[in-house]
Amino acid sequence: MNPYPLTGTGCTSRTIVRAAACVFASLFLAQVARGEDPSKVPNVKADAALAAAVPKFYRDRGTLLAGVNPDVVPIKFVDDDGNIAGFTPDLLSAAAAVLNLKLELVQSSFDALIPGLNANRFDVLLSLSDFTSRHTVVTFVDYLNMGDTIVASPARNVSMKSLDDLCGLQVALPRGSASGQASAKISDACIKAGKKPLTVATYPDSNMTLLSLSTGVSEVAWVDSPVGYYNASKTPAKYKVVYFNPLAPYGIGFGVDEKGKQLASSVQQALLKLQKDGVYDALLKKWGLSSRDGKPLFPINGGKL
Structure with missing residues (x-):
């Protein structure tokens, strides 16, 4: 069973706004995919110490809201059954499980990702190229090299x-x-x-x-x-x-806004645990990615381009 079925609209945010514009946009721009409960994610268990270090806002809510433009197979895409699939949804779902959080994916257009992050519609962006020009508005946790x-x-x-x-x-x-x-x-x-x-x-x-x-x-x-x-x-x-x-000087990362740097640190630590436990390498293999594409140190804002 795919853990990322498209089950709703994208009008849920930290401040719930009921407006005709939101309803209209949700029909055409966004759908929510809800990740599995952490206890159901195979081979991944919550780490009490790492979960305790998650910012209180997210601990209290128990959910990470992630914006995604599912356009890149096998990184993040909509499969034949209409479900969001790929290496990145699996990886962030596993990281959320380590932090004792659930995951919700909001499908969005590419152009709306960073504005949505800055407007608090998303807590994290699922997959974005780490360019230095974006560092003023996005803090990246890089998880893939990119040739x-x-x-x-x-x-x-x-x-x-x-x-x-x-x-x-x-x-x-x-x-x-x-x-x-x-x-x-x-x-x-x-x-x-x-x-x-x-x-x-x-x-x-x-x-x-x-x-x-x-x-x-x-x-x-x-x-x-x-x-x-x-x-x-x-x-x-x-x-x-x-x-x-093979020498492209940038990586692909999860992105949070400048106010979410503590969240970036938590995601980084969760990824390091997944690497230590073999989950990261297993997901690379599952989705046909070579080890040369891996970025096992998961630097924050590691892009140089």
Whole structure:
């Protein structure tokens, strides 16, 4: 049984507001997925000392409200049964269990995640790239390293030895990704070298980015390594990884707002316990992620880009 069924709307927050706007938004933007009771999470038990260190507000409420844009398979996505699934929901659910908390996931658009966190609609963001430009409004607990993959259709004769080989290609990118910044620099370098620049198109999420290959709109898609390798392994007739860059200088993290730094510390300590107990590595394996994608020290605001 999936622990994250979509069971309601996203209008629950610290201050409950009953308004027509909330009802309208909930129909189109948000659904809540309720995590299992900590006692039912396999192989994970509450740690009394760590639970006692959780800020009183969350201990009293007993629940963490997490905003999620489930758009990246296998990290966080909506499965064929309409349930939120993936490595990150499993990991945060386990961390919440260590802290003797329940988990509620609120499905949201990407653009609404950080504003929702700052407006106290969410306690934590499920999965977000840790960029230094976001550190003024979000405190990250990083749990994954992130490499880059360039993906192409096997029907196209695309081969790459470096990112410089992107010159002149039609490149699809997820909106707001680190690859957007990098692609601009590469395009400038192409022009300086007397080559054609990149033609870049951005899409709302990784799924739409990859779909642009199937429709022929784009020649290559630049996506995070777990996404690229997962989709290439599941649908090799559609997708092929033509280049892997392991040196992306950022991680993926859970995010809390600046007022929630004590919560960040609690989540970090819960993750360290999960690592010690073997749960973290087991979840990496379950979702087809390699150990190179792991970030076992779980730094706070570890992003350097």
